[in-house]
Amino acid sequence: MAPMYADQKPKRVGLIGTGWYGKSDLFRLIQVAPVEVVSLCDVDKTMLQKAAETTATRQLSKKTPRMYSDYRKMLAEKDLDLVLIATPDHWHALTMIEAVKSGVDVYCQKPISVDVVEGQAMLAAARKYNRVVQIGTQRRSTPHLIEARENIVKQGKLGKVALVETYCYYHMRATANPPDTAPPENLDYDFWTGPAPMRPYNKLVHPRSWRAFNEYGNGIMGDMCVHMLDMVRWMLDLGWPKRISSDGGIWMDKASKANIPDTQTATFEFDDLQVIWQHRSWGAAPDPKYPWGATIYGEKGTLKASVNSYDFIPNGKGESVHKDVVYELEQYPIDKVEPELEKHVAPAIRGHMKDLLNAIENRSKPVADIEQGYISTASCIMANMSMRLGRSLTWDAAKQQIVGDQEANRLLRRPYRAPWQHPEPNRV
Numbered sequence: 357m358a359p360m361y362a363d364q365k366p367k368r369v370g371l372i373g374t375g376w377y378g379k380s381d382l383f384r385l386i387q388v389a390p391v392e393v394v395s396l397c398d399v400d401k402t403m404l405q406k407a408a409e410t411t412a413t414r415q416l417s418k419k420t421p422r423m424y425s426d427y428r429k430m431l432a433e434k435d436l437d438l439v440l441i442a443t444p445d446h447w448h449a450l451t452m453i454e455a456v457k458s459g460v461d462v463y464c465q466k467p468i469s470v471d472v473v474e475g476q477a478m479l480a481a482a483r484k485y486n487r488v489v490q491i492g493t494q495r496r497s498t499p500h501l502i503e504a505r506e507n508i509v510k511q512g513k514l515g516k517v518a519l520v521e522t523y524c525y526y527h528m529r530a531t532a533n534p535p536d537t538a539p540p541e542n543l544d545y546d547f548w549t550g551p552a553p554m555r556p557y558n559k560l561v562h563p564r565s566w567r568a569f570n571e572y573g574n575g576i577m578g579d580m581c582v583h584m585l586d587m588v589r590w591m592l593d594l595g596w597p598k599r600i601s602s603d604g605g606i607w608m609d610k611a612s613k614a615n616i617p618d619t620q621t622a623t624f625e626f627d628d629l630q631v632i633w634q635h636r637s638w639g640a641a642p643d644p645k646y647p648w649g650a651t652i653y654g655e656k657g658t659l660k661a662s663v664n665s666y667d668f669i670p671n672g673k674g675e676s677v678h679k680d681v682v683y684e685l686e687q688y689p690i691d692k693v694e695p696e697l698e699k700h701v702a703p704a705i706r707g708h709m710k711d712l713l714n715a716i717e718n719r720s721k722p723v724a725d726i727e728q729g730y731i732s733t734a735s736c737i738m739a740n741m742s743m744r745l746g747r748s749l750t751w752d753a754a755k756q757q758i759v760g761d762q763e764a765n766r767l768l769r770r771p772y773r774a775p776w777q778h779p780e781p782n783r784v
Contacts (some may be wrong), residue, residue, distance in 0.1 A: 367437040367713075370395040372451050374407035375563050376696055377465060378442030381492065383697075384705040385440070386414050386465075387688055388712055394436060397424040402542040414690075425544060427451050431458040438716070441465060442492075445573040446552040446565045449474035451780050456487040463709070465492040467582045467728065467733035470552075470573060473769040475730040476756060477735075477779035482726045484784060490712040490722040491729030493648035493664070495587035497707035499720075500679045504666040505657060506593045510676070513668065514654025516593060520631045524576060524648040529637035530560050530568035530614045551776035559763075560613055568614035575616030576635045577602075577736050583625065585651050586732035587661065588631055589651070596731055597624035597631070600638050601748035602739040608638045622739035633739070662737045663700060678699065741767050 369391045375398075385391055393411050396460040398404035404423050424430040431439070431454055431501050439455045441448060441464040462606045468491055469475040493503055506516065537557035539545035545557050552571045555561070566572045567579050590592065604620025622633040641647040657670040668677040675710050681700045685691050691702050708724065715722035737781030741764060742749050751757040758764040772778040
């Protein structure tokens with residue numbers, strides 16, 4: 357398949373965070389546009405070197421990108437058009453804000469931030485520097501879900517919707533309890549920790565299992581609910597929830613070193629509509645075909661939607677509709693052999709990258725604009741806050757604060773470890 361935008365000058369691209377999804381995002385971008393990957397950045401020297409070698413084989417020029425251990429030095433070169441950010445969550449805010457300040461457009465993985473004020477500062481920076489920022493909530497670019505939105509939801513086949521259930525029953529929470537050790541020589545663990553609290557190094561933390569710790573993210577709520585809440589908001593044209601409540605904890609797996617909940621429910625209240633979230637990292641899924649997804653209940657029918665498929669079931673007369681994910685393996689055969697690639701998600705990432713490139717060309721908002729990412733991310737963060745505080749939170753979207761709850765409002769901003777400084781929306 358010929359690359360899109362072949363008549364355009366190749367965009368110069370950099371990647372911050374060269375792990376699993378960083379490479380997945382970068383290599384999908386290479387598949388749809390004639391980009392030149394100029395630079396890569398990571399605090400893990402081994403991971404960085406391997407990513408550079410693989411990138412050289414994947415891009416048309418066959419050039420090996422320059423390698424950096426400090427994102428600030430990479431961005432200071434001022435030789436990039438687009439930066440992809442795929443660091444752990446606790447590094448999204450500082451890297452994204454520095455990137456837009458340097459004059460580049462950005463693709464940033466979800467969730468956008470670990471606390472709400474970080475997200476406010478990221479949105480303010482994107483707007484101040486007039487940068488296009490696409491968030492990796494790629495359900496908005498998943499072909500079969502676009503079809504469900506257009507052909508089922510927008511055609512009124514659900515009728516009035518008053519309840520949505522979202523859920524994840526993957527056994528994805530780390531269950532091991534290995535001893536703390538010295539960090540490996542290839543990893544700058546102090547820089548990796550950055551603004552987060554300093555924990556003793558543990559092999560669970562890097563690579564991949566850092567989501568098991570609240571110090572670096574928002575657990576399964578921040579990882580998996582943000583996708584489904586964002587998908588539902590996009591499908592049903594929802595803005596901010598008015599009230600958020602949540603309960604949960606470590607109720608099953610008390611032996612693991614992980615400190616995130618293994619069981620949690622949350623309710624996001626909109627006008628005449630509730631979106632309920634539930635995750636369990638244990639036990640069976642109620643519907644084995646939908647272990648992670650959303651069930652949208654309407655007066656005329658029900659829509660089940662996930663990364664793998666959708667099912668529309670009408671109430672009474674009418675035809676049911678089932679569609680599966682489209683893989684595109686023949687158009688992009690390298691997908692068949694790329695290590696760790698989620699093959700069923702690759703078409704969505706490519707679509708997301710095409711949408712980003714179109715927004716950059718037109719200086720418009722992409723489908724997963726930073727503001728939409730902020731709303732979905734902040735909503736999930738506040739669900740965790742509600743669980744921690746033991747009470748529901750009422751959100752004032754106009755004032756961007758929680759109504760009548762000073763303690764909760766203080767939690768919108770987490771402490772930063774020195775010398776890193778917490779970004780503020782009025783000082784970006």
